[in-house]
Every structure is written in structure tokens, then in C-alpha cells.
Amino acid sequence: MAKFNIAVLPGDGIGPEVVEQAVQVINTVGEKYGHEFVIKEGLLGGCAIDSTGEPLPQETLDLCKSCDAVLLGAVGGEKWDSLPGNKRPEAGLLGIRAGLGLYANLRPAVIYSALKGASPLRPDIVDAGVDIMVVRELTGGMYFGDKGRVQTENMGEAAFDTEKYSVYEVERIARLAFEAAMKRRKKLTSVDKANVLESSRLWREVVVRVSKNYPEVELSHMYVDNAAMQLVRNPKQFDVIVTSNMFGDILSDEASMITGSIGMLPSASLGEGSMGLYEPIHGSAPDIAGQDKANPLATILSVAMMMKYSFSLDAVSEAIESAVVRVLEKGYRTADISSPQTTQVVGTKEMGRLIVGEIKSN
Ligand code: IPM
Numbered sequence: 001m002a003k004f005n006i007a008v009l010p011g012d013g014i015g016p017e018v019v020e021q022a023v024q025v026i027n028t029v030g031e032k033y034g035h036e037f038v039i040k041e042g043l044l045g046g047c048a049i050d051s052t053g054e055p056l057p058q059e060t061l062d063l064c065k066s067c068d069a070v071l072l073g074a075v076g077g078e079k080w081d082s083l084p085g086n087k088r089p090e091a092g093l094l095g096i097r098a099g100l101g102l103y104a105n106l107r108p109a110v111i112y113s114a115l116k117g118a119s120p121l122r123p124d125i126v127d128a129g130v131d132i133m134v135v136r137e138l139t140g141g142m143y144f145g146d147k148g149r150v151q152t153e154n155m156g157e158a159a160f161d162t163e164k165y166s167v168y169e170v171e172r173i174a175r176l177a178f179e180a181a182m183k184r185r186k187k188l189t190s191v192d193k194a195n196v197l198e199s200s201r202l203w204r205e206v207v208v209r210v211s212k213n214y215p216e217v218e219l220s221h222m223y224v225d226n227a228a229m230q231l232v233r234n235p236k237q238f239d240v241i242v243t244s245n246m247f248g249d250i251l252s253d254e255a256s257m258i259t260g261s262i263g264m265l266p267s268a269s270l271g272e273g274s275m276g277l278y279e280p281i282h283g284s285a286p287d288i289a290g291q292d293k294a295n296p297l298a299t300i301l302s303v304a305m306m307m308k309y310s311f312s313l314d315a316v317s318e319a320i321e322s323a324v325v326r327v328l329e330k331g332y333r334t335a336d337i338s339s340p341q342t343t344q345v346v347g348t349k350e351m352g353r354l355i356v357g358e359i360k361s362n
């Protein structure tokens with residue numbers, strides 16, 4: 001019997017509710033497939049600020065480092081919005097990504113056939129199918145570059161954030177993206193703004209260089225503005241997209257909506273080893289927190305990614321994913337993915353219970 005330690009950081013807003021359902025799923029697959037998953041909870045984000053004064057307490061980072069994988073809910077909320085940048089809940093999230101060396105963020109946007117009606121795109125566009133893997137660089141670029149406020153001579157106060165990428169950083173994310181493409185349809189689109197940004201020109205040069213080691217992968221380059229348009233014009237043209245931290249943040253939200261709801265998209269953040277951090281791409285949604293309305297599927301699907309990428313339990317991962325498909329096919333929906341044809345709108349807890357039931361009965 002394999003044993004895995006999982007650090008669980010529920011965070012703020014809807015984080016705790018969706019994580020609770022995901023933990024039920026972890027316990028269920030543990031029992032069913034005979035693995036021991038040990039859950040260890042920690043504080044991150046606003047709740048950590050409230051009880052320790054820090055968005056990422058050292059204790060939480062140490063806990064994560066001692067575990068085999070991390071499951072995260074969401075962080076942030078109005079209550080902490082007026083804190084200085086480095087004391088905000090979001091700083092905790094960035095801190096943990098960097099602190100664990102998780103430079104690659106995989107965000108798969110897949111349209112489930114049961115959910116085609118929930119996509120805001122025309123049926124003839126989504127009928128062609130959407131299956132995109134966004135590979136977002138996660139520990140560099142503008143998120144981590146020099147930033148600050150300065151007094152200018154004649155324009156008053158100014159603020160700046162620096163987009164900076166090293167060859168090393170681009171090489172490692174490019175390699176990971178090519179490897180991902182090799183396991184899929186062997187198409188890679190590198191998204192940049194090389195017509196304007198020097199950092200993008202370096203990005204493009206390095207991606208082209210790395211591509212020489214992957215002759216089977218068809219590489220193309222796209223400016224980010226065009227990519228934003230192409231994603232809604234013809235999402236089927238994309239297989240793997242590799243891009244910077246900032247562009248990836250934006251494009252992955254867009255890609256998620258094509259699939260019906262941001263409440264459906266999981267993510268995996270990976271580094272050199274098997275340790276990974278798994279989280280839904282959605283935020284803490286304070287407006288619906290505590291009301292049993294949030295969609296737990298993105299977090300549950302993040303658990304599926306954890307089983308595959310950190311634990312190499314591919315069959316367990318597939319069992320979770322197919323349970324999600326079956327529950328959707330039976331017509332159950334949370335409010336965010338409900339549409340007029342929907343047979344049953346359910347809450348967070350009921351959705352979790354349905355997934356657990358499907359896993360057990362199959
Ligand atoms: C995401 C989120 C975060 C990010 C925020 C909450 C800091 O939007 O994971 O996409 O920008 O990376």
C-alpha cells in the first residue's frame with residue numbers, strides 16, 4: 001500500500017467548501033484503490049493573515065515541503081484588499097509557488113460534451129471540440145520582476161512592474177511544453193508579444209532553439225492579442241499553448257470560459273521533482289462563499305491531476321475524471337454550469353456526494 005502525504009490549504013472564500021468535497025474524493029479513492037492519503041491542513045492567504053499576520057507563514061511552507069503534494073482552494077477577499085502588495089493573500093499564493101520551485105502551471109481546458117450548452121460560443125464552434133493545454137510559466141515575468149513606486153520629475157508619482165525572462169527560465173518551460181505536446185497532438189503554439197517586447201523576442205528565440213530537439217512537434221508563434229481572438233474564433237486549432245506568467249493568467253481564464261465555466265478548470269503547478277501544487281484556476285468568489293453554490297469540480301479535477309502528475313496513479317486519476325463525466329451526463333449541474341436543458345441544479349455538497357457515489361459504484 002502506497003502512502004502519500006498531502007498538504008491541504010483551503011484558503012478563503014469558497015476555498016474551504018470546494019476543498020472539503022475534494023478531500024472526500026481523496027478519501028474515497030484511497031479506500032477504493034488501497035492507498036493511504038494522509039491529509040495535513042495548513043493556512044494560506046487571508047485566513048493566515050488573520051491568525052498569524054502573514055499570508056504565507058513559514059510553518060505552511062515547511063508543511064508543504066514535507067509533503068508529496070499540495071491541494072489548494074483559493075485565496076483573497078475584499079477584507080484584505082487594502083493591505084500593501086506583499087502582505088496581501090495573493091502574495092501568499094505567489095510565495096508558495098516560488099517557494100516550492102513550481103515554475104510550470106498546466107491548465108487543461110477541455111469541453112465536456114454534456115456541457116457544450118454552457119459554452120458562450122456558438123454550437124458550430126464548440127461542436128468541433130476543445131482540448132487545449134495551457135502551459136503557463138509560473139515563477140517569473142512581471143509577477144516576480146522588479147516593481148515599485150517612484151517620484152518622477154514632471155509627472156508626479158509613477159509605478160512599474162518589470163517583465164524579465166532569462167534564457168534558463170524560458171528553456172525549462174519550453175522543454176516542459178514540448179514534452180507535453182509529444183504526449184498529445186504534437187502541436188505547440190508559443191504565445192508572446194515579440195512585435196513590441198524585448199522579453200518576448202528572447203522568449204521566441206529560445207523556444208525556436210529548444211524546438212530543434214523536438215522535430216516531431218509542429219511549432220507556431222502567435223502574438224497574444226491574436227491568440228486571445230483565435231481562442232474564441234477557432235479554439236480547435238490549439239493543442240498546447242506555452243506562454244509567460246502574465247499572458248498565461250489571462251488566456252487561461254479565457255480558455256476556461258469557452259468550456260462553460262471557470263468553475264470547471266483544474267490546474268497543476270510543477271517543478272523539477274514529483275512535488276506539485278494542485279488548485280482550481282478560479283478565485284475565492286466571496287460573493288457566493290458559504291452558500292453551498294460553488295462548483296467543486298475544478299478542485300476535484302485538480303485532485304485527478306495530482307494522482308497523475310505527483311503520484312503516477314493514472315488509473316485513479318481516470319476514475320475521478322470519468323466520475324465527473326458521468327455525473328454531468330446524468331444531468332447534474334451546479335448553478336454556474338446550468339442551462340435551460342439542465343435536469344438538476346445541485347449545491348456544492350451534493351455535487352461532491354454525487355462524484356463520490358459514482359467513484360464508489362464503478
Ligand atoms: C490564478 C490567479 C492568481 C494569479 C492570483 C490570485 C494571484 O489569478 O491562479 O490564475 O494571478 O496567478
Ligand code: MG
Pocket residue numbers: 249250253281
Ligand atoms: Mg488567474
